[in-house]
Amino acid sequence: MKLVPQLVAIAVIVAIATPLAARFVPGTRPWLDQAGLLDPLTALGVVPADVAVGSAASQGGSRPGGAAQVIAAEAERRVLSNMIDAIGSARGVQSVNLSFGVTGRLTALHVAPGQPVAAGDVVAELDAEGARLAVERAGLVLADAQRTIDRLSQLAQSGTTTSMQRQDAELALRTADLGLQSAQRDLEDHRLTAPIAGYVGLIEPQIGDLVTPTTTITRIEDRSNLIVDFRVPERIAAQVAPGAVVRATPISTPGHAIAGQVIAVDNRVDESSRTLRVQARIANTDDLLRAGMAFRITMEFTGAEVPAVSPLAIQWGNDGAFVWIVRAMKASRMPIRILQRNADAVLIEADLQAGDLVVTEGVQALRPGAEVSLAPPRS
Known part of the structure; x- marks a missing residue:
């Protein structure tokens, strides 16, 4: 017995809600039209006649036994672009950390942070007094070795020298020459030059600091x-x-x-x-x-070049995305794969044929195989 009051209450709610939905919720009118309720409600004055007709046309609705009215167009072809x-x-295209090749006390800085330098410019110097003395000493040793060679050459003319003496003198000369080159290289290592052109960074050491080959100058x-x-x-x-x-x-x-x-x-x-x-x-x-x-x-x-459709044409079902197409003036549901979304179009992968029209408006009233009529595009 409790079931009867519940059914009566549901019927009353439906009787009140249906006219209100028809009048104030335009989206319900196509379904009411398909159920055969839109015409009685229009006759009772609940829905104005011109509004009911316009709603059915704009939503793709149709009278029973008639073709569904839709707005459709052929898919464009656009190039698929992948934006990363x-x-x-x-x-920097080149960069280098500068440090001295020897240990010494910093005596001069010739650059400032942020200053541009060219390749070969002197950046800093160490106290090189000991290195200069070593160069002078190596030069004296080389000069003495050269005089020994010259003296042996004069004595060789009179036959008073041996080949062993000559070999020892030549070895001493070569050794002295290498010693001078080493001393000169050590003296050069007391001057730090820029190997590339660029801008100087921050300089941490200060004049008077003792720096080593592991100390980065700049x-x-x-x-x-x-x-x-x-x-x-x-x-x-x-x-x-x-x-x-x-x-x-x-x-x-x-x-x-x-x-x-x-x-x-x-x-x-x-x-x-x-x-x-x-x-x-x-x-x-x-x-x-x-x-x-x-x-x-x-x-x-x-x-590649792929079809591009309006975002309004994309529909979703249990098996994924699809679009409604018009082929031979009949509706057909075609599954698609979305490749790219743009602001004005969606690029898709679909088995579209020449002449197929993709429905953008009026999809609510479509069923597979239903006849359709084309409405002019909205201006």
């Missing part, structure tokens, strides 16, 4: 061009090659994009991250960029 974004870190960086290291997914590893164009945007200045070029690609994919290391070169003509800055790297790869 990565974050990379920059370094760092010189050539930032006329920057090398940006970044990583790309392994799925595009075969598409990345030297010469590929990149667009580098400093994280600090998002609106400043710079064109660059890939110069090197690693020979293996990193197993832990499944990425491939790539290096690109970008110009720093105005010297506004610095080594160590972070860049957003964008690379674009173009692929």
